[in-house]
Amino acid sequence: MFKVKDHYYHKAKSENYLARSIYKLEEIDQKYKILKPGDNVIDLGYFPGSWSQYTAPKVGPDGKVFAIDIQPVNKKLQLPNLKTFEMDIFNLKGPQDLGHDHLFDVVLSDMAPKTTGIKTVDQARSLDLIESVFKLLPILLKPNGHFVIKVFDSHDAQVFLKANKKLFKEMNYLKPKSTRSISKEFFVIAKSFIG
Numbered sequence: 001m002f003k004v005k006d007h008y009y010h011k012a013k014s015e016n017y018l019a020r021s022i023y024k025l026e027e028i029d030q031k032y033k034i035l036k037p038g039d040n041v042i043d044l045g046y047f048p049g050s051w052s053q054y055t056a057p058k059v060g061p062d063g064k065v066f067a068i069d070i071q072p073v074n075k076k077l078q079l080p081n082l083k084t085f086e087m088d089i090f091n092l093k094g095p096q097d098l099g100h101d102h103l104f105d106v107v108l109s110d111m112a113p114k115t116t117g118i119k120t121v122d123q124a125r126s127l128d129l130i131e132s133v134f135k136l137l138p139i140l141l142k143p144n145g146h147f148v149i150k151v152f153d154s155h156d157a158q159v160f161l162k163a164n165k166k167l168f169k170e171m172n173y174l175k176p177k178s179t180r181s182i183s184k185e186f187f188v189i190a191k192s193f194i195g
């Protein structure tokens, strides 16, 4: 996770966060007010867990974070209101598979496909992943719930997002300051799910 040892790498280390990606979610949340006390949140592709580390205290003791990754559970990540699962999110049938009775207030996805270095292949894989997560929303996200997802920019991704804008009352795009300048990633912050 800590591949490039830049300012955010050192900041995350010194603040005991498991990855520099924490600062992306922090900026998103400060700007768009995604998380609030009492929320039940699902963190898709959480490993190693910096987004969950940020989210769990934000939702507080009345909220819960359900963190899923295809990788074995990160035992370093222990928080009272957090449950971690080793699972492919596309095997998920709904919140009941995680021992939860309700749809989630917030769906977070920082998932990334395995990259090949071949731009067109990586863009296509990323779009596949994004389309699949959008398809899961009706079984995960409450009406009026919020959604954050990482996207690798491409013409097709832009077309897909435009076509799905109507699923939410509001859809914003942000490239956080902590994202490396050469990166093609940005985040979609979609508020108030209509479905």
Ligand SMILES: C[S@@+](CC[C@H](N)C(=O)[O-])C[C@H]1O[C@@H](n2cnc3c(N)ncnc32)[C@H](O)[C@@H]1O
Binding pocket: 018, 019, 021, 022, 044, 045, 046, 047, 048, 049, 050, 051, 052, 068, 069, 070, 071, 087, 088, 089, 090, 110, 111, 112, 113
């Ligand atoms: C960039 S990392 C997430 C970093 C995390 N947000 C943090 O702050 O620590 C992306 C993760 O997505 C996971 N992932 C990719 N496809 C997945 C899938 N189908 N199901 C579950 N996790 C998946 C990968 O295993 C990887 O750990």
